Amino acid sequence: MPEPLDAALTKVRELLLDPNLTRAVAAGRRRGQRPSVVRAELRPVVLKAGRRLQISTSDGSRPYTRNVAPGTEAGAAVDALLAEPFGNWHVETADATLQLRVTKSGEAQLHRAAADRAGAEPSGHDRTKDYLLDPGDPIFAEIGGSAAKRRQVDAFLRALAATLPDELSGPLRVVDLGCGNAYLTFAAYRYLAQRGVDVELVGVDVREDQRRRNTELAERLGWADRVSFVAGTIADAVVEPAPDLVLALHACDTATDEALARAVRWRSRWVLAAPCCHHDIAAQLRTRPAPPPYDLLTRQGILRERFADVLTDALRAGLLRLHGYRTEVVEFVDSRHTPRNLLIRARRTDGTATGQQRAEYRDLVDQWQVRPRLARLLTEDAPGG
Ligand SMILES: C[S@@+](CC[C@H](N)C(=O)[O-])C[C@H]1O[C@@H](n2cnc3c(N)ncnc32)[C@H](O)[C@@H]1O
Incomplete structure (x- = not known):
């Protein structure tokens, strides 16, 4: 069932800022709109300075990667990406996979699945x-x-x-x-x-x-x-x-x-x-x-x-x-x-x-x-x- 896009993006935001995030990708575009980058990928990394959210974007020819600190900086970076008119978000956490597709009428189709335990990492x-x-x-x-x-x-x-x-x-x-x-x-x-x-x-x-x-x-x-x-x-x-x-x-x-x-x-x-x-x-x-x-x-x-x-x-x-x-x-x-x-x-x-x-x-x-x-x-x- 389609649902309001804002509410769906709020759920995506929660997962993107969740410490259990494994990887997320935003790509595609909404009808009649064009995001400023063709693709964005987010994943947690551990640097000498501590845990960071790595954001890699591509304008179609050149990749650009930056690492942002958790908290306000990551929140602002994630909000900026969520404001882009991407057509799809794919978000994986240790527990679940969330797929968001924006329909032609601008609503969200959300699909959530538990992490594939057979193929996923043993976490216990x-x-x-x-x-x-x-x-x-x-x-x-x-x-x-x-x-x-x-x-x-x-x-x-x-x-x-x-x-x-x-x-x-x-x-x-x-x-x-x-x-x-x-x-x-x-x-x-x-x-x-x-x-x-x-x-x-x-x-x-x-x-x-x-x-x-x-x-x-x-x-x-x-x-x-x-x-x-x-x-x-x-x-x-x-x-x-x-x-x-x-x-x-x-x-x-x-x-x-x-x-x-x-x-x-x-x-x-x-x-x-x-x-x-x-x-x-x-x-x-x-x-x-x-x-x-x-x-x-x-x-x-x-x-x-x-x-x-x-x-x-x-x-x-x-x-x-x-x-x-x-x-x-x-x-x-x-x-x-x-x-x-x-x-x-x-x-x-x-x-x-x-x-x-x-x-x-x-x-x-x-x-x-x-x-x-x-x-x-x-x-x-x-x-x-
Ligand atoms: C299929 S990848 C495997 C990479 C890695 N060893 C792995 O198993 O994930 C093969 C790599 O070998 C490199 N390669 C192939 N022939 C080579 C050669 N004669 N000398 C040096 N590197 C070579 C390629 O550039 C490529 O990065």
Whole structure:
């Protein structure tokens, strides 16, 4: 049932200023009117100065972000936004989601739903302890805190915890290759630092805008002396001294191979790589017939793509084994949440590859007539290379 717009906006205002606010977005426009910005997003953040309401607006080309103090300042900023003729408001709090749509006749259609408990964060005390990083940790106010993101962060941290020994002596140098907006990087730092590990972390991404943004975020979090960012390619970025732990999470296509090759050259002790898309071997399989009797595996395009994914990661694991790493391929996020859920987890043992391990790898590439990118990246005279 439509209701008067003023009354509905008053309800929106209450939630926007509620300490339980998670995120709110205003967008669209009312009939015949145009807001001064095309979109506004609000979310709570915790800065050194304390809790703030972050308001990001966009005029369609450039974003503008400001942080306002709770109380009068936030109230005035929220009132100014509510006065804009937006067509929709979407407001999420820890308990509820409120959706306001302004009808053609200028009334409000309000829809309120309880927070999706199945998909949302566990907020009760007993479930919070199931998370390696408390869902209430202030870091989530900075890196974003949707339920899906927290689940992914937790799954990644569990894989990290299972890879590292319980006791670490000395500093742990970590590099995150293809770190993107670095929310997993920051989560890894926070988790390891909370465990008492002396961590130094470098995030590498080819995008200079990500370097700037991530560096600012590290400064805001007060971690800039321990977490730094470099703009450069995975293959060439200068990272000194060599890292003990290499992370490469969803780096595109053969960027995963570049990350694995660097880890091998650095002789890093641990590697966690979540492959993203796989095009290299898929493209090679398209150009040659499958060896008998496997034609049915690659005749259909979709099966060929999936098989190429499996073959790519199997060969990566095989190559790492030839280079002295004990390697496992595991599922790290439930496949309901993302199809990109494999993790290559490797620990350097310095073991020498056996003749059988070399033969297994060699037979597989010979039979399928493929040359994995990782093999090319590792030196020609390397085992299996
Ligand atoms: C899909 S994002 C993943 C970001 C982050 N690791 C995560 O899991 O959320 C892939 C990132 O890798 C970066 N990237 C891809 N290829 C790269 C390369 N060769 N060198 C450096 N960065 C690269 C992209 O710029 C992008 O930010």
